[in-house]
Amino acid sequence: MKPGAFGYRRAESAEDAVRLFLEVGEGAQYLAGGQSLMATLNFRVSEAGTLIDLTRIESLKGIEQRGNAIHIGALTTHASVARSSLVRKRLPLIAEAYVHVAHPAIRNRGTIGGSIALGDPASEMPACMLALDAVIHANGPAGKRSIPIDDFYLGLYETALEEGELLTGIEIPLPAEGARHGFEEIARRHGDYAMAGLAVMTTGRRARMAYFAISDRALRSTAAEDAFVSGASPAECAEVATREMYVFGDLNASENMKRHLAGVLMRRVLLSLDGGASA
Amino acid sequence: MTETMPIRLKVNGEAVSALVEPRQHLADFLRLHLQLTGTHVGCEHGVCGACTVRMNGDIVRGCLTLAVQADGAEIETIEGLSESGEIADIQAAFHRRNALQCGFCTPGMLVTTSELLACIDRVPTREEVRSYLSGNYCRCTGYQAIVDAIVEVAVARRSGSDT
Numbered sequence: 001m002k003p004g005a006f007g008y009r010r011a012e013s014a015e016d017a018v019r020l021f022l023e024v025g026e027g028a029q030y031l032a033g034g035q036s037l038m039a040t041l042n043f044r045v046s047e048a049g050t051l052i053d054l055t056r057i058e059s060l061k062g063i064e065q066r067g068n069a070i071h072i073g074a075l076t077t078h079a080s081v082a083r084s085s086l087v088r089k090r091l092p093l094i095a096e097a098y099v100h101v102a103h104p105a106i107r108n109r110g111t112i113g114g115s116i117a118l119g120d121p122a123s124e125m126p127a128c129m130l131a132l133d134a135v136i137h138a139n140g141p142a143g144k145r146s147i148p149i150d151d152f153y154l155g156l157y158e159t160a161l162e163e164g165e166l167l168t169g170i171e172i173p174l175p176a177e178g179a180r181h182g183f184e185e186i187a188r189r190h191g192d193y194a195m196a197g198l199a200v201m202t203t204g205r206r207a208r209m210a211y212f213a214i215s216d217r218a219l220r221s222t223a224a225e226d227a228f229v230s231g232a233s234p235a236e237c238a239e240v241a242t243r244e245m246y247v248f249g250d251l252n253a254s255e256n257m258k259r260h261l262a263g264v265l266m267r268r269v270l271l272s273l274d275g276g277a278s279a
Numbered sequence: 280m281t282e283t284m285p286i287r288l289k290v291n292g293e294a295v296s297a298l299v300e301p302r303q304h305l306a307d308f309l310r311l312h313l314q315l316t317g318t319h320v321g322c323e324h325g326v327c328g329a330c331t332v333r334m335n336g337d338i339v340r341g342c343l344t345l346a347v348q349a350d351g352a353e354i355e356t357i358e359g360l361s362e363s364g365e366i367a368d369i370q371a372a373f374h375r376r377n378a379l380q381c382g383f384c385t386p387g388m389l390v391t392t393s394e395l396l397a398c399i400d401r402v403p404t405r406e407e408v409r410s411y412l413s414g415n416y417c418r419c420t421g422y423q424a425i426v427d428a429i430v431e432v433a434v435a436r437r438s439g440s441d442t
Binding site for chain 2: 102190
């Protein structure tokens with residue numbers, strides 16, 4: 001279908017975007033890569049008064065190392081992140097996850113910031129950000145601020161971003177020496193919405209394990225993390241995750257199915273960590 | 280209430296300027312303003328891939344990109360790629376291998392294939408071809424022949440022969 005009528009403004013910078021958002025007032029909506037927003041507008045399951053196009057904001061594109069963290073501009077496309085040699089070398093979890101993200105034509109236009117800000121419960125990047133303990137940078141009517149990823153996802157498509165607040169970038173601390181990562185996703189067809197997925201980072205005895213497509217949002221299994229840290233086997237961690245996870249069924253898999261898959265993924269991922277993770 | 284906005288862009292190498300409604304997507308702009316009807320409109324929500332075109336060298340969904348966003352861009356459609364001869368070998372292989380039935384998905388398949396063969400420096404495996412084409416639906420389900428044709432072109436390009 002065709003979308004309803006809307007206005008269009010083009011932002012030149014993050015500050016300009018926020019200014020335009022306030023100037024437009026009611027019905028203003030930010031447009032990043034548009035690979036989710038345009039689809040919902042076409043489908044008329046969402047509507048916009050005026051779209052504020054962010055895709056020309058060059059200062060919000062790019063990937064660079066700053067001290068002990070890698071900074072990724074919000075408007076960097078999925079394709080650019082997946083191709084980045086810095087990401088491949090230092091953040092292999094993200095590189096591995098990108099194999100599963102959508103299709104080439106979507107990755108060429110969709111942005112990492114858009115995906116994280118939308119918070120689709122089935123998308124890969126929010127869970128990766130949780131596993132990597134990222135910090136979200138935002139700019140809004142009240143100014144700039146940083147939000148720890150653990151405080152970012154609040155519910156179904158609900159984030160800590162306030163009205164008019166724009167996600168400008170993400171900062172990912174470099175994984176420590178010897179850090180291990182694991183990623184698994186189950187989908188009916190390559191690039192489709194996941195039925196269940198899991199991203200894991202471990203360093204020594206610390207672990208961050210984040211599920212996607214299991215709940216109403218990307219969500220860590222702190223119970224499984226604690227079990228892992230206290231030396232539980234992959235099978236035991238899987239059992240804990242299956243029992244403790246807050247599961248939310250959807251069109252792709254029922255609640256029972258997802259609960260089952262949560263355990264399957266946990267066992268698979270922990271066994272896939274270099275040398276097997278049973279301790 | 281319908282406001283229009285001026286855009287200037289290049290389509291298949293030709294300068295184009297037009298007034299468009301912000302809500303018009305790029306695929307409709309190409310079809311309705313420029314009569315370039317080789318770009319097909321299928322699902323209109325980014326799933327089927329029939330509207331695939333090149334924008335500044337990268338393939339994109341024509342239905343998930345607004346015409347106003349193409350202001351200043353270089354767009355290449357199946358018409359441009361056909362006329363330049365850039366994908367002649369892919370088209371010939373599709374024809375020879377019967378890799379199209381109704382033909383609705385074919386322009387999108389060809390545009391996506393052109394990017395796949397440009398970004399990989401060896402012959403892709405059948406799995407890699409299927410993975411790259413996973414965003415393009417063929418509702419006649421003729422995937423086998425499509426993959427056959429693409430692998431054939433990849434092999435021919437590597438061996439330098441011009442089939």
